[in-house]
Amino acid sequence: MLLIECPYCGPRDECEFHAGGEAHIARPEKPAEMSDADWANYLFMRKNTKGWYAERWVHSAGCRRWFNVERHTVTHEIRRVYQMGDPPSDDGDVT
Amino acid sequence: MQRFSAFSLLSQGLSGHAGWRRQWRAAAPKAQYDVIVVGGGGHGLATAYYLARNHGLTNVAVLERGWLGGGNVARNTTIVRSNYLWDESAALYEHALKLWEGLSQDLNYNVMLSQRGVLNLAHSLQEVRDSRRRVYANQLNGVDAEWLDAEGVKDFCPLLNTDPSLRYPVLGATLQRRAGTARHDAVAWGFARAADARGVDIIENCEVTGFDIVNGAVVGVQTTRGAIRAPKVAIVVAGHGSVMAEKAGFRLPLESHPLQALVSEPIKPVLDCVVMSNAVHVYVSQSDKGELVIGAGIDAFNSYAQRGSLPVITGQMGALVALFPVFSRLKMMRNWGGIVDVCPDASPIIGKTPIRGFYFNGGWGTGGFKATPGSGHVFAHTIARDEPHPLAAPFTLDRFTSGALVDEHGAAAVAH
Numbered sequence: 001m002l003l004i005e006c007p008y009c010g011p012r013d014e015c016e017f018h019a020g021g022e023a024h025i026a027r028p029e030k031p032a033e034m035s036d037a038d039w040a041n042y043l044f045m046r047k048n049t050k051g052w053y054a055e056r057w058v059h060s061a062g063c064r065r066w067f068n069v070e071r072h073t074v075t076h077e078i079r080r081v082y083q084m085g086d087p088p089s090d091d092g093d094v095t
Numbered sequence: 096m097q098r099f100s101a102f103s104l105l106s107q108g109l110s111g112h113a114g115w116r117r118q119w120r121a122a123a124p125k126a127q128y129d130v131i132v133v134g135g136g137g138h139g140l141a142t143a144y145y146l147a148r149n150h151g152l153t154n155v156a157v158l159e160r161g162w163l164g165g166g167n168v169a170r171n172t173t174i175v176r177s178n179y180l181w182d183e184s185a186a187l188y189e190h191a192l193k194l195w196e197g198l199s200q201d202l203n204y205n206v207m208l209s210q211r212g213v214l215n216l217a218h219s220l221q222e223v224r225d226s227r228r229r230v231y232a233n234q235l236n237g238v239d240a241e242w243l244d245a246e247g248v249k250d251f252c253p254l255l256n257t258d259p260s261l262r263y264p265v266l267g268a269t270l271q272r273r274a275g276t277a278r279h280d281a282v283a284w285g286f287a288r289a290a291d292a293r294g295v296d297i298i299e300n301c302e303v304t305g306f307d308i309v310n311g312a313v314v315g316v317q318t319t320r321g322a323i324r325a326p327k328v329a330i331v332v333a334g335h336g337s338v339m340a341e342k343a344g345f346r347l348p349l350e351s352h353p354l355q356a357l358v359s360e361p362i363k364p365v366l367d368c369v370v371m372s373n374a375v376h377v378y379v380s381q382s383d384k385g386e387l388v389i390g391a392g393i394d395a396f397n398s399y400a401q402r403g404s405l406p407v408i409t410g411q412m413g414a415l416v417a418l419f420p421v422f423s424r425l426k427m428m429r430n431w432g433g434i435v436d437v438c439p440d441a442s443p444i445i446g447k448t449p450i451r452g453f454y455f456n457g458g459w460g461t462g463g464f465k466a467t468p469g470s471g472h473v474f475a476h477t478i479a480r481d482e483p484h485p486l487a488a489p490f491t492l493d494r495f496t497s498g499a500l501v502d503e504h505g506a507a508a509v510a511h
Contacts, residue, residue, distance in 0.1 A: 015406050073351070073399050
């Protein structure tokens, strides 16, 4: 069971949220120039990291806003919650 | 191999069972093999077995990070069925089910296949339509399938609550009579013993830490027990596909999730079939020991922790009690999670990779156990001939580039 700190509402039970998968996947700026392999990479390929992972959550039963979380996928520890648009940590061990 | 038979059981019984030998050797890694299979789960062991049995490749090693039967092959709910909607999936899983039907004889090991019938319930008009469509598709593909209305469901499984006043009433169900359950760890042990008998080295407590790749071709693996060379390396892992691919330098369309299950205290035989519900989301069968074995869906977040969150369990128990009010006072004994790699289309990846001699079989999501013999069979063919088995051809990694997905999300009789 996760206790997730919504940046807008504070700590809430996991049941109020939906997991949104990997964070920081940029939508292609020039879709017409993309190859099929580029599309596969954008749409389907995921880091799926074992360790610290930057991912998106939405507080669907609360403020309904999206935000980013750094969570460890083995211990489930959450060490950072930050707003959409903020950059990922650059200490090298978050992917 | 010391063969099992009525005579061997009798003679061992009379001599105090002192003459049984270990069922596979504790092999130490050699310097070189023809094929290295990474992952000693059900699919990996089946792959090694069929490499030896069907393709004459016996200089094969299976490398297992932990111990045999410690991963998902022993963490599932043991359901075996083949009633998938799409042609590609039906062909693959039906191939597996046919192998299951002869597996105990083939392996000389009782995998306790029990073809007790699997019900997939429908709870809404749309689900009735979808289920009947799947029955027709199955029949066209040579997969046995029947549609039962609510009365037929009650006849087949009298314990089930078919009261029309239920919040999600049972309107009918599909039935696959040849489907059922198998003894999960017997599958691992049986394949291990039979592969070992044909010369395959099964190496436990040997974790792969890296791959040796030269000019785009694999030449060996690095392990916690030293380097091992091989011109062909086959990855068969249930929950660490992305981790393995990253070590080899390519990406996969996988996300790893916990899939939880639990068992009740043992009770007298009450449930003689498998009941699955997609809409309220629970599946249940009763083991030979009398425990109810209960499963449902994945936890939505990524995890490698082999445990999930309580709300998932709470939801499936709510569904169970609605369908079987008689179970409401049962105590649950154990709860566990396994890590499953899920593909965007809920179908597996079987085949070649961007690296020559490097093969991948994974991404089976929540449904890998039922495919175990079929998966190993087609993958062994793919490795031995360096080209996909016809049944595996639709499941290549290339489909995520071509767009030819096999979308079994929701179509495969359960939600993934």
